[in-house]
Amino acid sequence: MKVIDIINKLSTARLEFQTSNGSVLNTFVVPFFIDKFDLRNISHSIALAGSRGSGKSTYIQYFSHSTRFDRNVKTINEEEFSCILLYWKPDIAYCQGLKSSWLGDDALRFFTIHAALSLLQELSNLINNVSYHYPEIINALKENGIFWKRISRVTNSTISSINELNAWIMDYKYEVSTRLNPVNLEGILSIEPKQMLTYLTDALRLDYDKFSHTTFKVFIDEFELLNIEQQQIVNTYRKESNKLLSWNVAYKLNAKPTNETTSDQWLQSPDDYVEENLDNYIKDYFRVFAAEIFILTLQNAGLICKAPQLTPSFLGDRNNIELRKGKDYQEQIISVIENILPTPSIKLLSEICIANNSVKNKLLAILKSLDFSEEHIKLALLDTSLALTILGTYKQRSFAPEQIINYLNNKSTKAEERTVKEKINTFEFNTLLSLNLQNAFIQVPVYAGFERFITMTTPNIRHFKELCLSALKQSDDFDSNIEYLYIEDIKPISFIGMHKGSIISSTSLVKEVISYPPHGNKLSHMVNRIGELFRISQKASYQSEPERNIFTFTYDYSGADKELEEFLNSALSWRVLVEDESRRIKDDKQITSKEFQLNPVYAPKFGISYRKKRGITLSIEQFKTIVSGNSESFDIIRKQYQQKWKSEDSEGTQGILL
């Protein structure tokens, strides 16, 4: 395969668009936590929350009958029958269109018919999938006849086969679709989804012995996007979940679906359900998990992996988890991916930087101005991390040349040595970021490498894949006719290629923000303007607070400003912002308990740090101006910060390191 062919294959969108039958067999890497988070084994009703791109739908689909009984599965364990998972992703645009302000009580009638028809289709697919492996199910249903009798009762039509049922569902869906304009429900069946499913799953238990002890679980995806009244109905079902039939939902992290039911008994956690955060499960394993997913994706694109066990079926088999947790295995997988996307250490980045003549000359001039001897200059240039740190900190009032000289002479006290090392730790990477922003001719690849991709994208698999894809587009072999057969054939992407790829991806993701409904314009203002403020900070030559990329504002999150909180929830839900408990920003007057970072994947667009480091506190008025003010009002804030950060510059106006 040529690089261009791989890129074209990888460009496909979300995994759920790649599956037409709901199965994710061989396209899913079983995560390590699967045993403690097997959706089928959890006894209570679950609300699965996960941020956008965390793979919620795929995770559920892995447990659904479509994957468990996929016709390509070689052997099916009888235990698969102990719990059957039915997956329903409602037709959200349609459901949202069924407004009660338009249809009154009929709105819920249309919704329940939609739910019932979709679940009926799921049951039909279940029987079909099971019949690939257990053909006798067809006869059992025919001979015992309870299921088909009840289907006929539910549909008010004579139906006795899967084909007839599928045809009826399709016809009835069409019939219902013609009843909205004008609204006319005359003669339309009233099917209550929960009653229907209880009635029909009971029939399955009676007709086919393998189902006799089966728990059926319904998973409703994108629950947060249903109308409130629709959520209330589903919540009523969730509250009435039992061992035989349980109702579960999945929604975006930070979405706030209602807990109301159709009665005054609201859903309560943990009595009625438990919210499970998929991000928390993924976070701890993301590095290896993402590497495995990328290797799997490359294989699905048509390449072969030389490492014999890294096959799609190996990665999709939960029996291999213990092996995959092993150090040797993990080193192997990381080495495969590091071969394609090598990560330059910060020290190596400093070496790349110092190789630039302008940087080197400037450094020499600085060291001379600090009265360093020829010998010390030589030593300093050999320790590139130290040299870069000197470049980034020599203007600071606390800068002590004698401390550095002692360090170079190996004559530091332990405390002094620690201080120098801490300084390097704090300012080396910061200096590299600043140099990139200050000088168009310097491009240190600060965003290059697999490890940095991981930091920028955790826990978003989709963003990780985008960075990888964007890096591949920068391959030296992009325009060549070189054919790859193995993943290991892929030539390492250059540091600068990965760096550029990250900036391109990041810029593209920032541009996408404006189309995140319903606050796209405001979200876009926020990302671009806060990014701009941090860019100004990062560009300044003198920084007491390096790598500023966190902000907080004076607000107590008490519900007093609903509009603001709704906006923040939307930002978190789209993962435009990442929230954390406040600990970095120390201020006695601070009333806020939360701090925010722009999604680290946006850092390359603005040339700022993707690591959680230092921050600023905005006033609530400033934050609101950033979000919804016009460009003139934001300009005032921008200039204030420009002034403030420039004024810290001990040398006054120059503002750059070189």
Next chain:
Amino acid sequence: MIHVQSWKTELANDVKFDKNLKPYDFTYTNIDKYDDRSDWTFSYLSEVSKEIITVSYNPEAVSIAINNYEYGIRNLLNYNLPKGKILIDATTLSLPEILHLFNLLNNKRRSFDVIYVQPNGYTELKTEGIDQIKSFDLSDDGLGIQQVPPFVGYSANSMLFFFLGFEGHRFGAIINSDEFDTRNITCLLGTPPFRLGWENRTLSSNYKQLAEISSNSNARFKFAGANDPIQTYEVIDQVYQSACYEKRSLCLAPFGTKPAAIAAAQFAVNNINVVMLYDYVKKKNKRSSGQDLIHTWSFQYTDRN
């Protein structure tokens, strides 16, 4: 059903009025003034129409206010249509209002005229830096993309027909929302555009989105004059026929020019199984400048054979 019987175009600045003759008895418009065109249109309407009736759609209540009197969409037929010659001002009305007025007039078997005033230009977004693609600053956040009752239907398995405009993010919202399958999308490009070269603006404004959909779908393109509802209607019909052939419903997202939205509204009123999408963006003040051509289309009601 309703069809365009005649189409008159004049230069807005050349329009002459007969002070003693007001050809229309009443005109439906929205009095919110956004820019030069709305100001001009409002004075024009005062010259040609005996009565001005304001119309605005409330998507949350799914109701339409006619002269501040609220009608639920299901009760809209209770509205007593005044007698006389009707004009609809499509310049200031949004798609949902035009759609409901068309539906109402079609149900009441009335013929009517529609006017639309083209602008001289649209407001560009102020950006810094030289590498920015020119983008336009026309609207604020709306409610997000929704189906417009009663033109509601399944979106899974429907054929999406998106009309490209100057705001690529409105297209992006469809791509990014998890509710629409854009694998089989058809896009309409308004060409010839209002002004020579404006088709490039449409393409550059939607470049990112077009690149995205073309990488993972079988996107198709259709072309119709940006100010030509008749040709647009024919193009919609072609897509509709192929949707019907594949047993899919047609999902129209008329986010392009107003004449194209007029065609979409007319098509939805005349056909079954058409789903209409709209995002209810808030139009910004001073979003366009000047007034160029004024179009008047006469819509004739005819009984379906």
